[in-house]
Amino acid sequence: MTAKTITSNVYDWVDERLGLSELAAFARHKSVPVHAQSFWYYWGGISLFLFLVQCFTGVLLLVYYRPGAEAYESVRQITFVMHFGWLIRSAHSWSANLMIFSILVHMFSVFFMKAYRKPREFGWLSGMALLGVASVFGFSGYLLPMDELSYFATKVGLEIPMAIPWIGPIIANMLRGGPEVSEFTVQRFFALHVVVLPALFLPLLGFHLWLVQRHGNAVPPAEEAKPANERKSMPFMPNFLRKDLAMWLISLNILALLASVFPWSLGKQYDSLAPAPMGIHPEWYFMSPFEMLKILGSFLPGAVGEIAGILLFTLGIVLWVLIPFYDPKSEAGKRARIAHYFGLLAVFALLSTTLIGYWTIR
Amino acid sequence: MSTTDLVNSANIVEEHGERNTRRAFLASAGAAGLCYTAALAYPIYRYLASPEEMALSATAVTEVTLKDAQKLPAGSVLMYKFGTRPAMLIHHADGRWISMTAVCTHLGCTVQYEPQADRVHCACHGGVYNAYTGANVSGPPPKPLTVYKVAVGDADVTVSRA
Numbered sequence: 001m002t003a004k005t006i007t008s009n010v011y012d013w014v015d016e017r018l019g020l021s022e023l024a025a026f027a028r029h030k031s032v033p034v035h036a037q038s039f040w041y042y043w044g045g046i047s048l049f050l051f052l053v054q055c056f057t058g059v060l061l062l063v064y065y066r067p068g069a070e071a072y073e074s075v076r077q078i079t080f081v082m083h084f085g086w087l088i089r090s091a092h093s094w095s096a097n098l099m100i101f102s103i104l105v106h107m108f109s110v111f112f113m114k115a116y117r118k119p120r121e122f123g124w125l126s127g128m129a130l131l132g133v134a135s136v137f138g139f140s141g142y143l144l145p146m147d148e149l150s151y152f153a154t155k156v157g158l159e160i161p162m163a164i165p166w167i168g169p170i171i172a173n174m175l176r177g178g179p180e181v182s183e184f185t186v187q188r189f190f191a192l193h194v195v196v197l198p199a200l201f202l203p204l205l206g207f208h209l210w211l212v213q214r215h216g217n218a219v220p221p222a223e224e225a226k227p228a229n230e231r232k233s234m235p236f237m238p239n240f241l242r243k244d245l246a247m248w249l250i251s252l253n254i255l256a257l258l259a260s261v262f263p264w265s266l267g268k269q270y271d272s273l274a275p276a277p278m279g280i281h282p283e284w285y286f287m288s289p290f291e292m293l294k295i296l297g298s299f300l301p302g303a304v305g306e307i308a309g310i311l312l313f314t315l316g317i318v319l320w321v322l323i324p325f326y327d328p329k330s331e332a333g334k335r336a337r338i339a340h341y342f343g344l345l346a347v348f349a350l351l352s353t354t355l356i357g358y359w360t361i362r
Numbered sequence: 363m364s365t366t367d368l369v370n371s372a373n374i375v376e377e378h379g380e381r382n383t384r385r386a387f388l389a390s391a392g393a394a395g396l397c398y399t400a401a402l403a404y405p406i407y408r409y410l411a412s413p414e415e416m417a418l419s420a421t422a423v424t425e426v427t428l429k430d431a432q433k434l435p436a437g438s439v440l441m442y443k444f445g446t447r448p449a450m451l452i453h454h455a456d457g458r459w460i461s462m463t464a465v466c467t468h469l470g471c472t473v474q475y476e477p478q479a480d481r482v483h484c485a486c487h488g489g490v491y492n493a494y495t496g497a498n499v500s501g502p503p504p505k506p507l508t509v510y511k512v513a514v515g516d517a518d519v520t521v522s523r524a
Binding site for chain 1: 408
């Protein structure tokens with residue numbers, strides 16, 4: 001019995017029961033379109049890789065993190081006492097930011113390639129749900145160290161649901177575990193971040209990935225217009241997989257460099273009596289709505305401005321989510337162009353408000 | 363051969379050269395993977411082993427000073443930590459100060475001093491030790507409890523390895 005016959009016997013035994021050869025056949029026939037926009041096909045995979053990094057570094061942090069009253073102290077110990085704790089925490093924080101960035105790149109590339117069209121509407125909708133959950137991951141995770149920045153970012157962030165009439169304060173108090181951000185809040189956010197959100201994210205992600213396998217990569221309208229024999233493709237195995245893994249490796253390298261050369265800092269422990277520090281601002285991915293609310297607040301002061309801002313932003317998100325139903329046709333037409341301009345407007349609005357937000361930090 | 367045939371054959375038929383490059387690629391990918399795994403595994407191991415390493419430096423302790431322990435009344439016991447392991451300081455009724463480790467030599471349970479019987483007893487499996495010499499008197503314990511040196515001062519009691 002050579003090693004080769006043993007392995008092939010084991011493979012046959014498992015294959016008879018699990019159907020591995022069907023999977024292998026599928027993988028061998030899978031192909032990826034090759035055209036000018038093929039570069040954007042990597043970004044979903046990069047987002048997935050960074051999410052896996054989050055799961056891994058998150059579990060490691062979970063070994064020493066203590067939610068509740070000792071949250072800050074446990075993060076201080078991770079950062080300054082445990083060997084390489086600073087590196088693991090730094091990787092987790094950096095990867096969170098890189099993940100949201102790559103999800104946004106992925107989303108916009110899908111939008112502009114019109115990959116939300118039939119039959120991929122569920123892919124778009126599940127993707128938007130994943131973005132929503134990822135944002136809550138970011139918001140809940142940010143509070144867990146309970147330093148000054150965490151405390152104020154959460155305090156300000158929770159003011160947004162407060163502005164919703166009637167149910168707003170109830171929701172905000174439920175999230176906060178009381179009228180103030182406290183040890184109850186961090187415990188709740190911990191439960192969200194470590195149990196509830198993964199339980200939501202993972203099935204959604206599975207669904208999202210299965211849809212990609214089922215429908216394959218979408219091709220931009222210009223490419224679709226070409227006759228079939230002019231369209232190029234490459235086999236998934238091993239060509240695209242190799243390039244995909246190379247992109248993952250590059251992402252890992254960039255993350256390792258950023259995490260070690262620019263380690264994440266830990267501010268002072270939160271103090272509920274302290275005034276908000278000068279230049280307080282949310283993380284970059286929340287800067288846009290933050291700045292939009294500020295700008296609107298200067299035109300329409302008080303509660304009116306807040307509600308108007310929230311409504312405007314919500315309207316924008318709803319229109320964005322529903323784009324597959326507005327622009328369903330496969331030929332380029334008026335709706336296709338309007339959708340394209342809407343996308344450009346969204347990119348412009350988000351970029352400009354983010355930049356203005358940073359520019360006006362005092 | 364038409365162009366499509368050539369393209370097809372290039373896609374499907376593996377040249378001998380391509381098989382060698384594939385092997386070379388897999389070998390280099392494997393080696394790189396190993397390097398990356400090692401580079402990741404080292405900090406993760408040190409991180410997870412941190413409490414172990416911290417405890418190791420704590421067990422290097424050779425002397426413990428117990429503040430105000432000289433006030434311990436006769437016929438009673440004080441449980442304390444010698445490094446990371448539990449230990450006991452007994453102020454006997456006849457005035458003698460004895461200190462010994464409180465880790466049972468049988469299976470590691472923490473033993474207790476019983477003043478009324480003037481003995482050290484392990485609740486887990488009924489081991490009994492001499493409360494003056496630490497000798498294993500009866501029950502399963504195979505070895506005696508290590509006895510420490512005790513120096514009673516004016517404001518504290520210093521216990522050190524014998």
